[in-house]
Amino acid sequence: MFDLCVVGAGLAGSAAAKHASKFSRVCLVGPDEPNKKCSPDPNRDIYGGHYDEGRIYMQSTSDPVWAKLAQRSIPRYTDIEVESGIDIASEVGCLMIGNRGEDYITAVKDVAKKDRIGAKVLSGTAARSLFPFLSIPEDDEVVFEAQLAGYISPRRLVKAQITIAKKNGCQHVQEVARGISRVVRGDTDMVMEVTTDSGRRILAKKVLVATGAFTAFRNLLGNGVSPDTKLYPLAVTKLEISEEDAKKIRTMPSILYFGRGGKDWTQDFPVDPRTPVVFYMLPPIRYPDGKYYIKLGHSHDSIPKLLHTRQQMKQWFDHGPDARLTRQMADMILSVVQDIKVLSYHGDSCVVDVAPSNRPYIDKIHDQMGIAIGGNGYAAKSSDEIGRLAVELLMNGKWDIELPRSLFHVKLKSGYGTSCSKL
Numbered sequence: 001m002f003d004l005c006v007v008g009a010g011l012a013g014s015a016a017a018k019h020a021s022k023f024s025r026v027c028l029v030g031p032d033e034p035n036k037k038c039s040p041d042p043n044r045d046i047y048g049g050h051y052d053e054g055r056i057y058m059q060s061t062s063d064p065v066w067a068k069l070a071q072r073s074i075p076r077y078t079d080i081e082v083e084s085g086i087d088i089a090s091e092v093g094c095l096m097i098g099n100r101g102e103d104y105i106t107a108v109k110d111v112a113k114k115d116r117i118g119a120k121v122l123s124g125t126a127a128r129s130l131f132p133f134l135s136i137p138e139d140d141e142v143v144f145e146a147q148l149a150g151y152i153s154p155r156r157l158v159k160a161q162i163t164i165a166k167k168n169g170c171q172h173v174q175e176v177a178r179g180i181s182r183v184v185r186g187d188t189d190m191v192m193e194v195t196t197d198s199g200r201r202i203l204a205k206k207v208l209v210a211t212g213a214f215t216a217f218r219n220l221l222g223n224g225v226s227p228d229t230k231l232y233p234l235a236v237t238k239l240e241i242s243e244e245d246a247k248k249i250r251t252m253p254s255i256l257y258f259g260r261g262g263k264d265w266t267q268d269f270p271v272d273p274r275t276p277v278v279f280y281m282l283p284p285i286r287y288p289d290g291k292y293y294i295k296l297g298h299s300h301d302s303i304p305k306l307l308h309t310r311q312q313m314k315q316w317f318d319h320g321p322d323a324r325l326t327r328q329m330a331d332m333i334l335s336v337v338q339d340i341k342v343l344s345y346h347g348d349s350c351v352v353d354v355a356p357s358n359r360p361y362i363d364k365i366h367d368q369m370g371i372a373i374g375g376n377g378y379a380a381k382s383s384d385e386i387g388r389l390a391v392e393l394l395m396n397g398k399w400d401i402e403l404p405r406s407l408f409h410v411k412l413k414s415g416y417g418t419s420c421s422k423l
């Protein structure tokens, strides 16, 4: 019997397995990334949010809680790289850009100042002179983090965490968990039983559910019980450029934009004219196919299209965004990054699980079951700390971060829209 079974081998789950395996016998249950080169597998309906090479990291964000989680995780990237032998981070820096004086950029500046992040506050004009190949609106304000900021490969981070966990004796079962239940063993002992889709049964003293956006689609939290999260389909466009162009703009940092946009930027972007233009962009990254892609993503189009069922999730992961949305995002990349030649572009899809609080759920369902989900689209950079906090709480009853535990309490629902208290 294991001390802990972590269900979900994604960013939070692999981090949790690593941390718990330092002091206990751990089993990690979760499937690998599907091979997208093959046509969609008709039997596969569970996916993850880590099937990519680029997730932005930086220490100051507009939300001080997410900032704290990031500040705890990011300095540990080097240890993860050394312990696993796998590179995960590219410290290219991060630009956070917004309309001067408005809420987003003011909140970022406040966090950077309060948490003493070594960030520079620049005018749009000054930022443009640092990165002349970027069309940064001159009137905007920019927070530039040059150190401990850039992008990580979520794929490689998961691989690195699992490598370390396995070195510590963790067993990885690459299967989907069908159900979790509490069973009686002997006369009085209650243990947790995880059953996989293939019928395998795994016994553990405790279970941590880290199944991200797919938590509701198996019987993990109890009959008909699901987390109170909304599932947003996120579209991205990856625009291919030549190695030569990638070298030409090699100093390009990651970008988060929240503002009115540049006067010369494309106007054909799916945004309500009353709301700001919001997107994130990653610098050229070499993908496993050997090609360089600049990636842009946003959520403007996802709000009216929330996903509710397993079939909708599968359809979105298998088929991705429509061609028009993909082209609009490619045009936005070309509005911002100047003088690059497009070789090709394509769309990709992902789903984020968003809690009403916009913060992750890191909590106990009961004494033998913990939960670490609700990435809200921000959790990749902070997943090491999220996994660690969940393990400390469930296994050792400790909460050792200077943020109130109540911020992370889980909300469950039975069926759609009906709130219910913890089991």
Ligand SMILES: Cc1cc2nc3c(=O)[nH]c(=O)nc-3n(C[C@H](O)[C@H](O)[C@H](O)COP(=O)(O)OP(=O)(O)OC[C@H]3O[C@@H](n4cnc5c(N)ncnc54)[C@H](O)[C@@H]3O)c2cc1C
Pocket: 007, 008, 009, 010, 011, 012, 013, 029, 030, 031, 046, 047, 048, 049, 050, 054, 055, 056, 057, 154, 175, 176, 177, 178, 210, 211, 212, 213, 214, 215, 218, 234, 235, 236, 280, 297, 349, 350, 351, 352, 372, 373, 374, 375, 376, 377, 378, 379, 380, 381, 382, 383
């Ligand atoms: C397009 C996009 C861009 C993003 N950009 C950023 C960014 O720039 N910076 C950032 O910090 N974050 C970013 N994020 C968010 C980040 O990727 C997610 O918050 C993060 O992946 C959440 O981690 P997780 O472990 O909760 O879920 P996941 O990474 O999705 O992992 C969940 C795992 O559980 C597995 N699973 C599910 N159900 C079962 C089951 N029944 N049995 C076994 N296993 C199961 C899944 O297969 C998966 O491997 C982005 C997300 C998307 C979609």
